[in-house]
Amino acid sequence: MKKELLLGAEAIALGALDGGISGVYAYPGTPSTEITEYIQKNSHQRKEPVRSAWSANEKTAYEAALGMSYAGKRSLVCMKHVGLNVAADAFINSAITGVNGGLVVAVADDPSMHSSQNEQDSRVYGKFAMLPVLEPASQQELYDATREAFDLSESFRLPVLLRLTTRLAHSRAGVEEREVRPQNRLNAIHAPERFVLMPHNARRQYNHLLGMQNKLEAYSEQSWLNRLIPGTGSTGVLAFGIAFNYVMEVRQAYGMEFPVLKTGCYPMPRKAIEDLFSRCETVLVAEEGYPVCEELLRGYFGGRNIRGRLDGTLSRAGELNTDSVAKALGIAPKKLVPVPEIVANRPPALCKGCGHRDLYEALNTVMSTCSERHVFSDIGCYTLGALPPFNSISTCVDMGASITMAKGAADAGLRPAVAVIGDSTFTHSGMTGLLDAVNDQAPITVIIADNDTTAMTGGQNSSATGSKLHAICRGIGVDEQHIRTIIPLKSRLEENIAILREEIAWDGVSVVLAYRECIEAAARKKRNRKGTP
Amino acid sequence: MQINIILAGVGGQGILSIAAVIDHAALQGGLTVRQAEVHGMSQRGGAVQSHLRISDTEIYSDLIAGGTADLILSVEPLEALRYLPWLAPHGRVVTATEPFVNMAAYPAMDEILAELDRTNRPVLINAAELARQTGNTRVSNMVMLGAASPFIGIASEEIESSIERLFQAKGADIVAMNIRAFRKGEEVSQTQA
Numbered sequence: 001m002k003k004e005l006l007l008g009a010e011a012i013a014l015g016a017l018d019g020g021i022s023g024v025y026a027y028p029g030t031p032s033t034e035i036t037e038y039i040q041k042n043s044h045q046r047k048e049p050v051r052s053a054w055s056a057n058e059k060t061a062y063e064a065a066l067g068m069s070y071a072g073k074r075s076l077v078c079m080k081h082v083g084l085n086v087a088a089d090a091f092i093n094s095a096i097t098g099v100n101g102g103l104v105v106a107v108a109d110d111p112s113m114h115s116s117q118n119e120q121d122s123r124v125y126g127k128f129a130m131l132p133v134l135e136p137a138s139q140q141e142l143y144d145a146t147r148e149a150f151d152l153s154e155s156f157r158l159p160v161l162l163r164l165t166t167r168l169a170h171s172r173a174g175v176e177e178r179e180v181r182p183q184n185r186l187n188a189i190h191a192p193e194r195f196v197l198m199p200h201n202a203r204r205q206y207n208h209l210l211g212m213q214n215k216l217e218a219y220s221e222q223s224w225l226n227r228l229i230p231g232t233g234s235t236g237v238l239a240f241g242i243a244f245n246y247v248m249e250v251r252q253a254y255g256m257e258f259p260v261l262k263t264g265c266y267p268m269p270r271k272a273i274e275d276l277f278s279r280c281e282t283v284l285v286a287e288e289g290y291p292v293c294e295e296l297l298r299g300y301f302g303g304r305n306i307r308g309r310l311d312g313t314l315s316r317a318g319e320l321n322t323d324s325v326a327k328a329l330g331i332a333p334k335k336l337v338p339v340p341e342i343v344a345n346r347p348p349a350l351c352k353g354c355g356h357r358d359l360y361e362a363l364n365t366v367m368s369t370c371s372e373r374h375v376f377s378d379i380g381c382y383t384l385g386a387l388p389p390f391n392s393i394s395t396c397v398d399m400g401a402s403i404t405m406a407k408g409a410a411d412a413g414l415r416p417a418v419a420v421i422g423d424s425t426f427t428h429s430g431m432t433g434l435l436d437a438v439n440d441q442a443p444i445t446v447i448i449a450d451n452d453t454t455a456m457t458g459g460q461n462s463s464a465t466g467s468k469l470h471a472i473c474r475g476i477g478v479d480e481q482h483i484r485t486i487i488p489l490k491s492r493l494e495e496n497i498a499i500l501r502e503e504i505a506w507d508g509v510s511v512v513l514a515y516r517e518c519i520e521a522a523a524r525k526k527r528n529r530k531g532t533p
Numbered sequence: 534m535q536i537n538i539i540l541a542g543v544g545g546q547g548i549l550s551i552a553a554v555i556d557h558a559a560l561q562g563g564l565t566v567r568q569a570e571v572h573g574m575s576q577r578g579g580a581v582q583s584h585l586r587i588s589d590t591e592i593y594s595d596l597i598a599g600g601t602a603d604l605i606l607s608v609e610p611l612e613a614l615r616y617l618p619w620l621a622p623h624g625r626v627v628t629a630t631e632p633f634v635n636m637a638a639y640p641a642m643d644e645i646l647a648e649l650d651r652t653n654r655p656v657l658i659n660a661a662e663l664a665r666q667t668g669n670t671r672v673s674n675m676v677m678l679g680a681a682s683p684f685i686g687i688a689s690e691e692i693e694s695s696i697e698r699l700f701q702a703k704g705a706d707i708v709a710m711n712i713r714a715f716r717k718g719e720e721v722s723q724t725q726a
Contacts, residue, residue, distance in 0.1 A: 003560060115572070167569055167596060170569060170570050171567055171570070171584075172568040172570070174560050174565070174566060245594045246593070246596075248594075249594040252593065321596050322597075322598035323598050334599060336600050336618040337617040337618055338618065339614065339617060339618060342640040342644050342645065343614045344636060344638035344639070344640070345636070346580040346611075346636050348579035349577060349579070349635060350578075384577065456577075
């Protein structure tokens, strides 16, 4: 059969489409964005419609996916690892309610933090919620596992977490497509005993979830995602998810013959692991992300025969690669050509002609005259204002934190307290913080850098821009006179400085809407109008 | 047969279109492909790279191990140097010579050329100029692909038919222009190889 060249993220998307989803729900986030984008681009050719527009944030996405499942249909919800923090309330509690139609949550972790603020491991959330977790090792496995995850979800009546990491999400390989399954029919179940999580129901449901754990482990024991590569010698390797690929690369490149247990299912397949440990004197535990399983296997006191991230055999932080795994298996490091000294870093930067540049130029001018120069910022392209030549912002922590941190600092007496947040980040998690500020009459100035798109992740539609943002701020209760609009252009620099100065000086909540379309998005639109990609 | 290629450039320079052509040519020829790329933050004018692996057997890792790349194909000269630790002793560097200067500490061009000269018979291509000669600077990527084609392990005809397939939606003129650029690069590269 013909193979299609797909990113790992796209393999999930195709698996979900072929697996009969009726909807995908997501907020963009690297490295998960391409799952939803693929469905948006390819679902219209399908016989049955698939709902795929972006959600305001990961929590709204997750809850909508749960609602679609409640109504009997299959739904996919996708996010990056930190997005699961936002959706965690819904995620953990959906393990208590269980599902009706299959519900798969695809979470892309970003070890080594290529495009993220931490490298948290979503498998910890899987264990926390006591849900089955699948961690495929290749693009084909992602495709097949996604399809199977929906069946699994329906047979266990639980959400299934599909975990992948950056390298697999953003690497292409040929994927063989299998037959297309029809979507489920509408079949809403009235089951308040499961879905009304008052304590008496929640206790029973929680006990049910506890009772399911043995069944989940039994499923893991027989899953095709696990397999033993037989071998010889006293050292064996227990390789989870993508770690398997690096282990096998080393085994092949150096002609080694150690046994490898490939594992892609959690809870861990106990019998297979016991078997490996009984055959080997030492076992290297290779996992991408946190030493989640290594910690479990070592226990509190034991684990003298275990090697991994916790004893320094592998680095505790960062993603794995063939070279780090080779070193862990006792291969002496190769002598490599060094990077010549003249090669300086080339960090990312705001595009030439980007409106954020003009915004920061104006803001820097205003802040330079203040005795306290703190700008609380947020997550998006404008975060690049932290780098030279701007050095404009003091913080970037999590989605929406600019407004609330500015408010807290203002509460402590800091003047001025300025926040810079993008349009999409504002609708993701900034609106509620602005309501807190209004209710408290906190003297903060919120600059919404509205470029009409979710730019950093590649230009996805934003939930609110332009006049809609104005109406939201008005509705939240910001004084009309203190909702100002500027257009960050060189030619308007003086005017913009004056407006920012006035609002920053004002002792109350003010919002400055800095509106200018992302130049990349504008160029894309122009190309699309011309019909050339 | 196994070929490991590092594609290098600056975010926005379009190394992924080069990768797509090679990927499809390899897949069409029944080979196995793995191609890891960079999305997200560093795309904004930062250093970007793609690991492209082609084999007639199974490929496990999406990433190329240190010292095992057969080819560094770079569309920017400084970026070619950034990935030298991946280059195998027999590996070749094929790079465009036009600098993309969007950083303060960009070194002098003669220093970059001196470092490139230390590699095993580097192929230096004035890609933008050659692209201009074929009609459009926007096809300089295809010039670079042509320049690298002797080292990719896939026949030129197969790469050309991949270019044709990938660009056919844009019309016959665009296909022809890209093929011209590819051939130009190939021709100039052979004089240096």
